[in-house]
Amino acid sequence: MPDALDATPYDALLLLSFGGPEGPDDVVPFLENVTRGRGIPKERLKEVGQHYFLFDGISPINDQNRALLDALRKDFADHGLDLPVYWGNRNWAPYVTDTLREMTADGRRRVLVLATSAYASYSGCRQYREDLAAALATLEAEGLEPPRIDKLRHYFNHPGFVEPMLEGVLKALADLPEDVRAGAHLAFTTHSIPDTAADTSGPVEGHGDGGAYVRQHLDVARFVADAVREQTGIEHPWRLVYQSRSGAPHIPWLEPDICDHLEELHGAGAPAVVMAPIGFVSDHMEVLYDLDTEATAKAAELGLPVRRSATVGADPRFAAAIRDLVLERAATENGRHVAPCALGTLGASHDVCPVGCCPARAPKPAAAGADSPYA
Ligand SMILES: CC1=C(CCC(=O)O)c2cc3nc(cc4[nH]c(cc5[nH]c(cc1n2)c(C)c5CCC(=O)O)c(CCC(=O)O)c4C)C(CCC(=O)O)=C3C
Ligand SMILES: [Fe+2]
Numbered sequence: 001m002p003d004a005l006d007a008t009p010y011d012a013l014l015l016l017s018f019g020g021p022e023g024p025d026d027v028v029p030f031l032e033n034v035t036r037g038r039g040i041p042k043e044r045l046k047e048v049g050q051h052y053f054l055f056d057g058i059s060p061i062n063d064q065n066r067a068l069l070d071a072l073r074k075d076f077a078d079h080g081l082d083l084p085v086y087w088g089n090r091n092w093a094p095y096v097t098d099t100l101r102e103m104t105a106d107g108r109r110r111v112l113v114l115a116t117s118a119y120a121s122y123s124g125c126r127q128y129r130e131d132l133a134a135a136l137a138t139l140e141a142e143g144l145e146p147p148r149i150d151k152l153r154h155y156f157n158h159p160g161f162v163e164p165m166l167e168g169v170l171k172a173l174a175d176l177p178e179d180v181r182a183g184a185h186l187a188f189t190t191h192s193i194p195d196t197a198a199d200t201s202g203p204v205e206g207h208g209d210g211g212a213y214v215r216q217h218l219d220v221a222r223f224v225a226d227a228v229r230e231q232t233g234i235e236h237p238w239r240l241v242y243q244s245r246s247g248a249p250h251i252p253w254l255e256p257d258i259c260d261h262l263e264e265l266h267g268a269g270a271p272a273v274v275m276a277p278i279g280f281v282s283d284h285m286e287v288l289y290d291l292d293t294e295a296t297a298k299a300a301e302l303g304l305p306v307r308r309s310a311t312v313g314a315d316p317r318f319a320a321a322i323r324d325l326v327l328e329r330a331a332t333e334n335g336r337h338v339a340p341c342a343l344g345t346l347g348a349s350h351d352v353c354p355v356g357c358c359p360a361r362a363p364k365p366a367a368a369g370a371d372s373p374y375a
Contacts, residue, residue, distance in 0.1 A: 005081040005323075007330045012108040012147070013085045013322075014099065015069060016128055017116040019092030020059025020285065026092070027052045030059075033091040044246050051289040062092070064282035065116065067314035075319035083326065084108075090131045097135040104139060104146045111147045112329060113368060114322055116281045118156040120202040120212040120349070121193055125154070126358040129366035136367055136374055150333075151368040152325050154349035156216050157223075157342045160321020161312055165278055166224050168310035170231060172274045175307050180272035185237050185265055186228070187258060188221040190279025191286065192242035195252040197358075204356040214240070214254070219344040220278050236274075243277075243295070244286045258291065259298045262306070272305040282313045 021030040027049050035045060052059060065087060072085050084106075088099030103111060113132065117124030132149055139146040155161050169186065176184055193201075193213065202212020217240050225238040241261040242254045256264070258275065265273055275295060277287050291308050299306040312318045324341060331338045332351060340348035353369035360366075367374050 005079055005327060007081060007083045007112075007326050009110045009333055010083065010112045010150075010326065010330055012103055012106075012111050013072070013083055013326060014096075014103070014111050014113045014149075015065060015072070015085060015087045015116070016096060016113050016131070017065050017087070017089050018061060018284075019089030019095075020061040021052055021057050021092065022059070022062060024053065024057035027057045030092055039248070040246050041248055048246070051285060051293075054293070055285070055288065059285050060288060061282065061284040064284065064313060068116075068282070068319070071314040071316060071319040072322060075316065075323055079323060081323060081326070088135075090128065096131050097138050100132075100135045100146055101139055101142075101144065104144050108147045111149045112326060113149060113151040114325075115151065118154060118161060118281060119190070119216045119279065120154055120358055122197050122201070122358045122360060123191070123193060124213075125151075125353065126360060126366055126369075129353065129368050129372075130360065130364045132367035133365040133372070133374065137365070148374065149368045150329070150351075151353070152322070152329060153340075153351050154216070155321060155325060156220055157344045157346060157348075158321045158325065159341055159343055160315075160317045160319075160324065162220060162223060162343050164312045164315045164317050165220075165276070165309070166227050169224055169228055169274060169276050172276070172307035172309040173228070173232070173236070176272050176274070176305055180305050182234050183270065184272040184274055185239070185270045186221075186225055186274050186276060187261055187265075188217065188224070188238060188240045188276045188278045189243050189258050189291065190217050190240070190277070192245040192253045192255070192257070194247060195254060198254055201358050203350065203354050216346065216349075217279060219346050221276075223344040224276070224278070237270075243290045258295045262295060262299050262302060262304060266302040266304045270304070272307075273299065274307050274309055276309040277311055280311050282311050287311060 021027045086099050088096030115128045136146050198213045199211045200207045206212050221240050229235050241258050243258045245253045328338050342348040355371045365373050
């Protein structure tokens with residue numbers, strides 16, 4: 001047995017995720033949960049419902065989170081880190097409020113949160129902090145004393161997130177027919193978000209110049225493309241593109257869309273494309289439908305060979321990265337400095353979201369940040 005690791009002052013980790021339907025009857029109530037008050041056109045909702053029905057109404061995201069929980073528990077146990085791991089979601093059971101109620105009953109007082117979004121943005125960060133604040137308010141209204149909550153820093157550039165991704169891109173390239181491999185383009189993809197949300201993502205100092213969301217993705221994309229060149233000796237042209245746009249058509253969202261990009265590359269004579277979903281932590285519905293179904297069909301129609309590289313999922317290196325981040329944060333809370341791990345040029349992200357980070361359209365209380373109403 002290695003020496004026991006210690007996450008004091010933290011006494012639990014909460015995996016906080018999106019949630020997804022687990023059968024046909026869940027699809028409509030799930031979509032209602034997701035879109036409450038968010039102004040998504042009815043047409044878009046019908047369309048997205050069809051994506052889920054194509055897969056028997058089952059989102060892969062819940063099983064992927066169960067696999068990640070197993071990987072985290074195994075990694076912690078193997079390394080003598082005695083830290084219980086819980087799971088709660090925004091939009092489907094187990095709901096985060098219920099999980100926090102259970103954690104309160106179990107006597108947990110200091111909780112660290114791991115969100116299944118790696119980058120800064122309202123949808124990927126502050127909205128989860130709002131969910132936590134709403135859960136805390138509910139529990140307080142029930143007369144309970146819920147734990148104090150902190151959130152782990154963004155891990156988009158942690159080696160345990162980036163290295164499996166790089167390996168996936170190399171594998172996808174190797175899987176292309178040899179005659180088109182050397183000329184293949186890399187299309188790094190992430191979730192499109194409204195331009196205004198992108199521009200105000202991350203801390204206030206970076207607003208107005210494109211924002212942290214795009215900057216962070218570009219840094220990862222460049223790092224991976226450079227590493228591919230170092231390992232293969234071939235310079236593959238690359239671009240950051242977007243997928244899964246929703247919202248009304250007159251509102252600008254990040255572009256180009258992956259399907260338009262494939263068309264453009266084909267028109268320009270590209271012989272093959274690797275689609276690398278660097279914005280996603282696991283192969284959830286956006287990856288299975290928007291890339292593996294829609295974009296892959298588009299490529300087939302064009303006669304363009306494509307491969308889709310793997311997401312990090314429950315890779316043991318990712319679980320190890322989370323252990324590293326937990327211990328890093330615990331050390332900081334104890335007044336000790338440890339050099340934070342980060343690849344690329346941006347350095348490690350902040351531990352505590354500053355005031356004004358990734359603002360909402362309509363301000364709401366958000367926990368686990370400098371503007372949290374909770375201690
Ligand atoms: C940045 C971002 C991530 C982070 C990346 C990450 O965390 O991985 C993410 C994750 C996810 N989004 C998901 C599903 C949906 N997102 C929607 C809607 C929206 N997402 C947005 C952004 C993001 N979304 C935005 C700006 C909207 C518009 C409405 C709004 O402003 O809130 C809608 C409504 C229908 C539609 O319009 O698509 C659905 C069904 C699932 C579950 C998939 C599964 O079931 O496997 C996951 C993990
Ligand atoms: Fe989404």
